[in-house]
Amino acid sequence: MKLLITGGAGFIGSAVIRHIIANTDDEIVNVDKLTYAGNLESLAEASDSPRYAFEQVDICNRAQLDRVFSEHQPDAVMHLAAESHVDRSIDGPAAFIETNIVGTYTLLEAARQYWNTLEADRKSSFRFHHISTDEVYGDLAESPSPPAGEGAGRSDVSERGEILPLFTEQTPYAPSSPYSASKASSDHLVRAWYRTYGLPVLVTNCSNNYGPYHFPEKLIPLMILNALDGKPLPVYGKGDQIRDWLYVEDHARALYKIVAEGKVGETYNIGGHNEKQNIEVVHTICDILQELRPQENSYRDLIAHVKDRPGHDLRYAIDASKMQRELGWFPEETFETGIRKTVEWYLNNLNWCQRVQDGSYQRERLGANA
Structure with missing residues (x-):
């Protein structure tokens, strides 16, 4: 296949490209605007390949998208380009509306026009894979136990024996933040283009990703870098928010399997089976750093509980059994x-961390002044 990947210089997009170049014979066209969180250094392993091409294009620019489709003639689209940081969406929602909603609409229309020009065999095999988030489902904290029956999904049991529901592909949308609302909107657009125009789409909703090349505004890299600098480790509220953590390279494998083997019109939830409270995550990071970069005082002493962000969802958790059952995908990494x-x-890559922060972000608090 030749794959057009939007947002390929971002955290998840670059992992997908590295995976495809290293493990397949497919070709890649990376379409990325190169905003603050996009970095071509994340693609150093792939960029020398003759099967890789880069186009610096804003997905809101229809003329440029039409040119890219015409020149490169892709067999599938993997749409990862998005504004993705909840705190930034609280401070400035306009960019999220523009990129995540208007950009997705513009890309859908460009893809639909191109798809309609293809000959029958290429038209039938074309795919538009839209990558989204579990945050569109809202908060599981107050959810009732799921009903029994087909499509209800499984549930986890807490240490106290409580039934804990999970997000399934049938979970109704209830986004809480400007970010998740914009992603929910884009999901609805993609499904409407399938239902109305027949564009062959796939939709995936994933849990929290972590791993190499993650921009330092997100929890795990922020904690690592602040700890190394002896700065406070800001934990929102009590740190009791629960997330299902998915290693980014496991996610990349799942996304490729879906675009290659997934059923048109279907949604697939992708999770890591690693539910952890934020404070647990921070403690784990501190303990690993104490082992690898020991210091006299415990890194845990740097933890500072700060005012929670507005509308903060308490718990997300994914039921990924459909992925396992239908496509044979399982995460390879445990959280540990x-x-x-x-x-x-x-x-081992502190120079990369410094370069991506220069002039754009110095690990300041975002989303605190709603």
Whole structure:
């Protein structure tokens, strides 16, 4: 296949490109605007390949998208370009509306026009894969136990024996933040283009990703870098928010399997089976750093509980059984193995961390002044 990947210089997009170039014979066209979180250094392993091409294009620019489709003639689209940081969406929602909603609409129309020009065999095999988030489902904290029956999904049991529901592909949308609302909107657009125009789409909703090349505004890299600098480790509220952590390279494998083997019109939830409270994650990072970069005082002493962000969802958790059952995908990393690899990567790549922050972000608090 020749794959047009939007947002390929971002955290998840670059992992997908590295995976495809390293493990397949497919060709890649990377379409990225190169905003603050996009970095071509993340693609150093792939960019020398003759099967890789880069186009610096804004997905809101229809004329440029039409040119890219015409020149490169892709067999599929993997749409990862998005504004993705909840705190930034609280401070400035306009960019999220523009990129995540208007950009997705513009890309859908460009893809639909191109798809309609293809000959029958290429038209039938074309795919538009839209990558989204579990945050569109809202908060599981107050959810009732799921009903029994087909499509209800499985549930986890807490240490106290409580039934804990999981997000399934049938979970109704209830986004809480400007970010998740914009992603929910884009999901609805993609499904409407399938239902109305027949564009062959796939939709995926994933849990929290972590791993190498993650921009330092997100929890795990922020904690690692602040700890190394002896700065406070800001934990929102009590740190009792629960997320299902998915190692980014496991996610990349899942996304490729879906675009290659997934059923048109279907939604697939992708999770890591690693539910952790934020404070647990921070403690784990501190303990690994104490082992690898020991210091006299415990890194845990740097933890500072700060005012929670507005509308903060308490718990997300994914039921990924459909992925396992229908496509045979399972995450390879546990949280314990993945977080150690992640901490080690940051320790070995501090120059990359400094370069991506220069002039754009200095690990300041975002989303606090709603």
